[in-house]
Amino acid sequence: RPHRTELYEDPPSGCWPIVYSPDYNITFMGLEKLHPFDAGKWGKVINFLKEEKLIADDLIVQAREATDEDLLVVHTRRYLNKLKWSFVVATITEIPPVAFLPNFVVQRKVLKPLRTQTGGTIMAGKLAMDRGWAINVGGGFHHCSSDKGGGFCAYADITLAIKFLFERVQGVSRATIIDLDAHQGNGHERDFMDDPRVYIMDAYNRYIYPGDGFAKRAIKRKVELEWGTEDTEYLQKVHTHVEGALNEFKPDIVVYNAGTDILDGDPLGGLAISPQGIVKRDEVVFRAARSRRIPVLMVTSGGYQKRTARIIADSILNLHSLGLLAREQAACAVGCSSVDHMVRDSAKDFSNLSLQ
DSSP, X not given: XXXXXXXXXXXXXXXXXXXXXXXXXXXXXXXXXGSSSOTTHHHHHHHHXXXXXXXXXXXXXXXXXXXXXXXXXXXXXXXXXXXXXXHHHHHHHTOGGGGGSOHHXXXXXXIHHHHHHHHHHHHHHHHHHXXXXXXXXXXXXXXXXXXXXXXXXXXXXXXXXXXXXXXXXXXXXXXXXXXXXXXXXXXXXXHTTTOTTEEEEEEEETXXXXXXXXXXXXXXXXXXXXXXXXXXXXXXXXXXXXXXXXXHSOOSEEEXXXXXXXXXXXXXXXXXXXXXXXXXXXXXXXXXXXXXXXXXXXXXXXXXXXXXXXXXXXXXXXXHHTTOSOSSHHHHHHHHHHHHXXXXXXXXXXXXXXXX
């Protein structure tokens, strides 16, 4: 019997299915600056969306922190106990000085933000089923599996969101993960290794972290990219393989890991995609899912430059301007039909791709 969780309580119907909390942001004593990650990027995305008048504080869904009981749906008790050691958290987050902080400080300043983002992804899973789409402005911790964290990922939010849906939402028995972060998503791959209900497509730089050969066996559609891959080749591959993935396996939900570390100049990603290329990529995924009436849950994952927050916001604004983000489910039924002819046009778009 599933435990009762506050994460699945319905938010006010007037809210956009955009999930966020100010608790997402990691700020203490400047330590966050020791990792290339912009630890305040989530708040910046929200501020850009507010400036553009797309959202207001009372129109977004407030993320709640995942409890131990929520986390145990996927994680082992042994793993959660390990996080009570600061040096373990320092290794996972790649911020060595964290090892020397008392664990209560680490819990409050590092792990609580990550648990709140994880709660946000779980909430967004249900919202996507209710509204046709949802965006968690954080999350996407795709290097964490049930019993092992790494690469700044301490909780397996993607696995959790899918397991919650399988256990609690009627009619959800198949999921597709489309992982377009620059890194291989070895966490969810290990978790769903032998689970025929989950189809994984992963496009990543083949030469960088984590290079997890075992986890690769779980990928149904593997797109291994070369150093410095640019827009035209990248978008062509994404388009071909997203369409192929959704034609090959009909899921009840798409979980889209939309990392922005593919951006040209990213110190960890090693790819060379332009800001416009990222906006176009997200559009390709949303068009493919929405035209097939498949709910889509987007998480923001990696992205290690100060300008990524602006790009994520621009992408959300673009999806909205194209009618791919309808505010109400009722509006979705209307909005989706307009998406259909856009999808028919998308093949034309690709022949005309002229991204500077």
